[in-house]
Amino acid sequence: AQTVTQSQPEMSVQEAETVTLSCTYDTSESDYYLFWYKQPPSRQMILVIRQEAYKQQNATENRFSVNFQKAAKSFSLKISDSQLGDAAMYFCATIHSGGGADGLTFGKGTHLIIQP
Amino acid sequence: SQTIHQWPATLVQPVGSPLSLECTVEGTSNPNLYWYRQAAGRGLQLLFYSVGIGQISSEVPQNLSASRPQDRQFILSSKKLLLSDSGFYLCAWSVESSGPYNEQFFGPGTRLTVL
Numbered sequence: 001a002q003t004v005t006q007s008q009p010e011m012s013v014q015e016a017e018t019v020t021l022s023c024t025y026d027t028s029e030s031d032y033y034l035f036w037y038k039q040p041p042s043r044q045m046i047l048v049i050r051q052e053a054y055k056q057q058n059a060t061e062n063r064f065s066v067n068f069q070k071a072a073k074s075f076s077l078k079i080s081d082s083q084l085g086d087a088a089m090y091f092c093a094t095i096h097s098g099g100g101a102d103g104l105t106f107g108k109g110t111h112l113i114i115q116p
Numbered sequence: 117s118q119t120i121h122q123w124p125a126t127l128v129q130p131v132g133s134p135l136s137l138e139c140t141v142e143g144t145s146n147p148n149l150y151w152y153r154q155a156a157g158r159g160l161q162l163l164f165y166s167v168g169i170g171q172i173s174s175e176v177p178q179n180l181s182a183s184r185p186q187d188r189q190f191i192l193s194s195k196k197l198l199l200s201d202s203g204f205y206l207c208a209w210s211v212e213s214s215g216p217y218n219e220q221f222f223g224p225g226t227r228l229t230v231l
Contacts, residue, residue: 004159006159042224043204043224043225043227044222044224044225045160045206045208045222047219050219091159091160093159093160102165103150103152103162103165103175103220104152104160104162104220105162106159106160106161107159108157108158108159109158109159
């Protein structure tokens, strides 16, 4: 079984600044994937970034990047040059590799507030 | 392109009443389908998933059931709703594959309030 922990219920950042959201996970799987999803007020779940556990290089998507520390089972999300549209709930999630039909395991989420 | 629909968008039901939420996917064949629930202040919890018509796997024993009567239709049901069934229900789909992982695409969700 997998567990995902997000210890920051809420974070606030000034527009154009950088913010880091924390996530730790636990899994008995040797190969797995990690994700950050964004859920804006519309409640639509949007995939922000994905990391494959066997890849040491941290994933990046434009202003979004991750710091993946496999030994520490840590997977933080860094948002650079924060924009008002980044305001949302952010969920960290994982799924084990080889289980294409299995569901995702989510953390409880971090509410990100962008101060203008 | 593929799209996923859920209805209704919002539902208010009394305790003890039945429930039927519907999810349909367009533009793909034999998708994997999922039902998640998001309770207030919590992350998403996987309830059911399906790899084909009539094939349902339950992750959490509870008051709910799921069915897949057609390839691209996934239904979440209950015979008698409980207060604890309130929440935001999300349907998702992924491409049918035995590969390492397939991205899951989420629908717009249904907000259920049980009074």
